Amino acid sequence: MAVRDYLRERFFPHMWCPGCGHGTVLNNLLRAIENLKIEKNDIVMVSGIGCSARISGYVDFHTLHTIHGRALAFATGVKMSRPDLNLIVPMGDGDALAIGGNHFIHAARRNIDITAIIMNNRIYGMTGGQFSPLTGYGKLATTAPYSNIDHDFDAVSLATAAGASFVARTTTYHVKQMADIFQKAILHKGFSVVEVLTQCPTYFGRKNRAGSAAEMVENYKKSTTPIGSKASQENSDLIERGIFIEKDLPEYCGEYDKIIQKAMKGK
Amino acid sequence: MEKNIKFVQGNEACAEAAIYAGLDFFAGYPITPSTEITEHMALKLPQIGGKFLQMEDEIASLCAIIGASLTGKKVMTATSGPGFSLMQEALGYAIMTEIPCVIVNVQRGGPSTGLPTHASQGDVNQASWGTHGDHAIIALTASNHQDLFEITVEAFNLAETYRTPVILLLDEVVGHMREGFVIPKPGKIPLVGRLRTSVKQGVDYHPYLPREDGRLPMSDFGGVHRYNVTGLFHDMWGFPTDDPKSVHELHRHLIDKILNNVHLIEKHKEYYLDDATTILISYGSSARSARHLVENRRSRGELLGLLELQTIWPFPYGLIRKICADARYVVVVEMNMGQILREVKIAIDDPEKVFLANRIDGSYITPTDIRNILRLIQGKGV
Ligand SMILES: Cc1ncc(C[n+]2csc(CCOP(=O)(O)OP(=O)(O)O)c2C)c(N)n1
Ligand code: SF4
Ligand SMILES: [Mg+2]
Numbered sequence: 001m002a003v004r005d006y007l008r009e010r011f012f013p014h015m016w017c018p019g020c021g022h023g024t025v026l027n028n029l030l031r032a033i034e035n036l037k038i039e040k041n042d043i044v045m046v047s048g049i050g051c052s053a054r055i056s057g058y059v060d061f062h063t064l065h066t067i068h069g070r071a072l073a074f075a076t077g078v079k080m081s082r083p084d085l086n087l088i089v090p091m092g093d094g095d096a097l098a099i100g101g102n103h104f105i106h107a108a109r110r111n112i113d114i115t116a117i118i119m120n121n122r123i124y125g126m127t128g129g130q131f132s133p134l135t136g137y138g139k140l141a142t143t144a145p146y147s148n149i150d151h152d153f154d155a156v157s158l159a160t161a162a163g164a165s166f167v168a169r170t171t172t173y174h175v176k177q178m179a180d181i182f183q184k185a186i187l188h189k190g191f192s193v194v195e196v197l198t199q200c201p202t203y204f205g206r207k208n209r210a211g212s213a214a215e216m217v218e219n220y221k222k223s224t225t226p227i228g229s230k231a232s233q234e235n236s237d238l239i240e241r242g243i244f245i246e247k248d249l250p251e252y253c254g255e256y257d258k259i260i261q262k263a264m265k266g267k
Numbered sequence: 268m269e270k271n272i273k274f275v276q277g278n279e280a281c282a283e284a285a286i287y288a289g290l291d292f293f294a295g296y297p298i299t300p301s302t303e304i305t306e307h308m309a310l311k312l313p314q315i316g317g318k319f320l321q322m323e324d325e326i327a328s329l330c331a332i333i334g335a336s337l338t339g340k341k342v343m344t345a346t347s348g349p350g351f352s353l354m355q356e357a358l359g360y361a362i363m364t365e366i367p368c369v370i371v372n373v374q375r376g377g378p379s380t381g382l383p384t385h386a387s388q389g390d391v392n393q394a395s396w397g398t399h400g401d402h403a404i405i406a407l408t409a410s411n412h413q414d415l416f417e418i419t420v421e422a423f424n425l426a427e428t429y430r431t432p433v434i435l436l437l438d439e440v441v442g443h444m445r446e447g448f449v450i451p452k453p454g455k456i457p458l459v460g461r462l463r464t465s466v467k468q469g470v471d472y473h474p475y476l477p478r479e480d481g482r483l484p485m486s487d488f489g490g491v492h493r494y495n496v497t498g499l500f501h502d503m504w505g506f507p508t509d510d511p512k513s514v515h516e517l518h519r520h521l522i523d524k525i526l527n528n529v530h531l532i533e534k535h536k537e538y539y540l541d542d543a544t545t546i547l548i549s550y551g552s553s554a555r556s557a558r559h560l561v562e563n564r565r566s567r568g569e570l571l572g573l574l575e576l577q578t579i580w581p582f583p584y585g586l587i588r589k590i591c592a593d594a595r596y597v598v599v600v601e602m603n604m605g606q607i608l609r610e611v612k613i614a615i616d617d618p619e620k621v622f623l624a625n626r627i628d629g630s631y632i633t634p635t636d637i638r639n640i641l642r643l644i645q646g647k648g649v
Contacts, residue, residue: 011506044488046334057495057506062488064337065497065507066330067360073327077334077342080318081292082489106323256318263313 003030006040008060015054019213021172021198025090025119026055028175032182043086046075048100050092050126051200052119061088069099072107075114083253086186087114093134094124097153101133108162111190112252116164117182118155118193121200129203140207156244159193166192167245171220172199174241181243190251197224197239271450273412277441278303278345280412280448281371284419285343286311287450289458292340294320294331296350299383300439301373304345325350329357333366337496339461339487341423345371348390349380352397358432359398360498362521365475365483367426367461369419371435373442376629385629386440388551391606394434395580401518403525405532406434406580410554412448415441417456418534418577424459425532429524430483436579438602440552440631461485466492475517476503481524525581533586534577539565543572545641546591547624548611549600550576553632557600560634560641576607587614596644597621600637 007030016022033043043061047053049068056063062085066074071089079087096104096118107114123141124130131141136152144150159167166188170178178196185192199205199216210216225231227242273280282304285293293312295305305321312319318335322328325346332342346354351372361368374390376382381389390397394406405425409415415437422433464484466472468491477483486492499507500514508514525532538561540546549557554575561573574590576583591597591611597620599608605623612618624640626632642648 040493041489041491057497060493062493063495064334064488065495065499067356067498070326070330070357073322073330074334076320076322076327077292077294077331077336078338078488079334080320080331081335081338081340085489102323103327106327256313260313260316263310264316266314 001034003027003034006030006033006060008058011057014058016051017202019199019201020051021121021200021217022052022055022119024172024175025117025178025196025198026058028179029088029090029117029182030059031179032186035179035183036186038086038186042084043088044075044078045088045090046071046078047090048092048095050095050124052090052092052125053095055090069095070103071095072100072103072114072116076107076110076112079112079114080253080256083113088117088186089114090117090119092125093118093120093122094132097133097155097158105158105162108159108164108191108193110252111163111165111249113189114191115185116191116193118195119198120155120195121198121204123200123204125200125203129207135204142207155193155195160245163191164193164245165190165247165249166243168193168243169195169197169239169241171197171224171241173217173220174224177241184243184246188246190249272447273450274445274447275412276303276443276445277412277415277437278373278443279307280415281419281435281437282307282311283450284416285369285423286315287416287453287456288420288423289341289460290343290423291317292332292335292342293317293344294322294328294335295344295346296322296325296328298325298347298350300375300442301345301347301371303442304371304373325353326357329354329361329368329370332368333357333361333364336366336368337488339485341367343369343371345373347373347375347383348377351390351393355398359400359402361432362398362402362404363498364496365430365521366432367430368432369422369426369435370432371437373437373439375439382629384439386438386552386602386631387627387629388438388553388602388606390436391579391603394436401522403522404434404580405429405431405525405578406436407534407577408436408551408579409577410441410551410575412446414577416448416450420456420458421534424457427459427461428482429528430485431525434580436551438551444552463487464492468492473503474505475501477520481520529581529583529585532578532581533583535583535586536575536577538573538575540572540574540590542570544570544594545572545596545598546594547571547573547598547600547637548576548587548607549573550579550607553600553602556632556634556637560637563634579607582610582614584610584614587611588616591615595620598624598637598641598644600624600632602626602632
């Protein structure tokens with residue numbers, strides 16, 4: 001199957017701005033799925049609200065476009081009742097870690113087999129450029145017109161501390177790595193988190209004089225480095241990318257199956 | 268013939284009824300006075316191969332059961348005021364996306380944390396209008412465990428029939444009171460299963476195209492039809508649209524499918540109404556006191572009657588208008604500031620004959636409370 005076979009072409013053109021990184025995430029996610037040869041009927045994509053969340057409308061899977069921040073809670077219900085299905089949950093940075101932060105840490109803690117993708121553009125794109133929990137100190141946004149005094153989360157450390165059994169970071173510059181990480185994340189049995197640094201040229205870019213979309217993408221090459229690289233040891237400002245955590249832990253649906261066996265025996 | 272008689276709290280009766288109705292998935296978050304339902308589910312569901320989830324909060328619980336319902340499961344969550352408030356956005360989502368689910372709200376006194384362990388019926392309006400936007404909802408209640416059992420099963424049946432969330436609006440007294448009831452034999456109460464599409468794989472399936480009778484056959488998520496579900500206004504494929512005609516039609520559909528079927532949905536009980544000159548209207552645990560008073564005064568020749576509502580929403584305006592037409596006094600008995608009173612006044616031609624007998628102090632309204640208010644209304648003094 002080709003990538004376009006996974007698209008619902010009759011619902012194009014998409015709603016993203018020219019140069020938006022969300023399309024790159026979509027493209028590489030579909031490449032990963034194509035490589036894995038997963039049947040379209042076996043994938044459920046659940047998303048919340050945001051520019052990023054609109055990704056679910058464009059793919060030919062079972063798609064559930066829900067409410068802001070709660071996608072993982074819906075996905076937990078789907079996965080628990082149909083553990084055989086592949087659950088993919090793309091979220092914006094605000095969706096995942098502001099309004100949805102609680103659901104995020106608890107899904108990670110349960111280690112339920114869901115692939116969570118954080119499309120981190122460091123801004124609320126859909127509502128027009130307000131700061132998110134990932135915008136960062138000193139940046140500008142429509143609700144931080146003087147300078148943002150909110151410190152940002154490190155999504156990777158947060159996911160790790162919360163108990164996710166697969167944690168990775170990549171960018172829209174590193175598309176080969178992105179597709180590869182998506183593939184591993186989907187295959188991973190447990191809660192997997194992939195943070196993708198992705199550009200919002202329209203709001204974050206313009207507000208913070210980050211340049212054109214192409215310059216923002218190019219900048220991911222300069223501002224990131226592979227985990228544990230020499231460059232990383234020399235310059236702590238560089239953001240590490242790659243797979244941080246990949247471990248075998250009991251998965252939630254499997255654990256509940258054991259509960260069912262116990263309960264049925266004791267009856 | 269052996270009867271399956273139970274002597275338990277109302278919350279447990281409700282949980283047992285849900286299992287009788289075919290529940291296979293429950294998610295919840297503990298809150299007084301509904302926690303026993305959640306605990307019962309944690310114990311019982313895995314015994315029958317069902318799934319129980321304790322989520323991180325109430326909105327997550329409702330979201331989780333909506334997801335499970337989409338895969339074809341019968342689902343429920345249970346909570347009380349603060350949790351019900353937290354659920355409201357997801358409730359609107361279930362209304363908009365037409366997902367069958369049952370939400371139990373064992374009412375406590377409010378607003379806010381209010382009176383966790385006391386009697387109140389303050390969430391009547393919230394059950395209908397707590398979530399934003401114009402819509403219709405089904406909310407049911409019961410005053411005793413036998414009725415509660417049947418009404419709970421009915422909630423599941425209505426949720427499937429109308430593809431809608433159904434609220435079970437219980438109260439602390441019924442939830443915590445212990446009382447005997449009989450679990451009906453399997454099959455005694457008819458169950459409504461999921462209406463699934465007969466459209467074959469490979470043929471275009473329209474998840475949001477109502478049939479002529481207004482019903483929408485579903486296709487399980489994970490099954491042969493892939494489609495989109497969204498809380499945005501959507502077309503027959505489930506895709507977002509702001510086309511005025513589509514928006515208008517969906518809006519009408521969501522409201523009409525319930526309001527046009529009040530005659531099929533509505534359930535109530537009548538006590539001594541034939542010759543009653545004073546009619547009490549009540550529901551939930553308040554109706555127990557109302558009934559006690561009616562039976563007591565009847566034995567002394569007073570022409571008192573009781574209409575016990577079991578369907579709160581959609582409100583049975585037509586029924587009330589008919590029943591109260593010839594009454595001298597209509598007295599609404601409830602534990603709030605007159606939430607049903609207002610609907611009754613709207614329903615009948617001469618609203619000046621409608622009075623309120625209420626308590627809002629967390630104490631259970633007694634037959635004596637109602638009697639005292641009746642005497643005032645009748646000009647007899649207490
Ligand atoms: C409960 C609720 N609050 C606020 C909103 C408005 N809203 C929609 S999307 C969004 C933020 C989107 O930002 P993000 O999740 O980072 O996604 P992006 O658009 O940047 O991809 C907000 C605040 C909403 N839809 N629902
Ligand atoms: S506003 Fe930003 S995030 Fe939204 S589509 Fe445009 S570029 Fe992408
Ligand atoms: Mg964002």
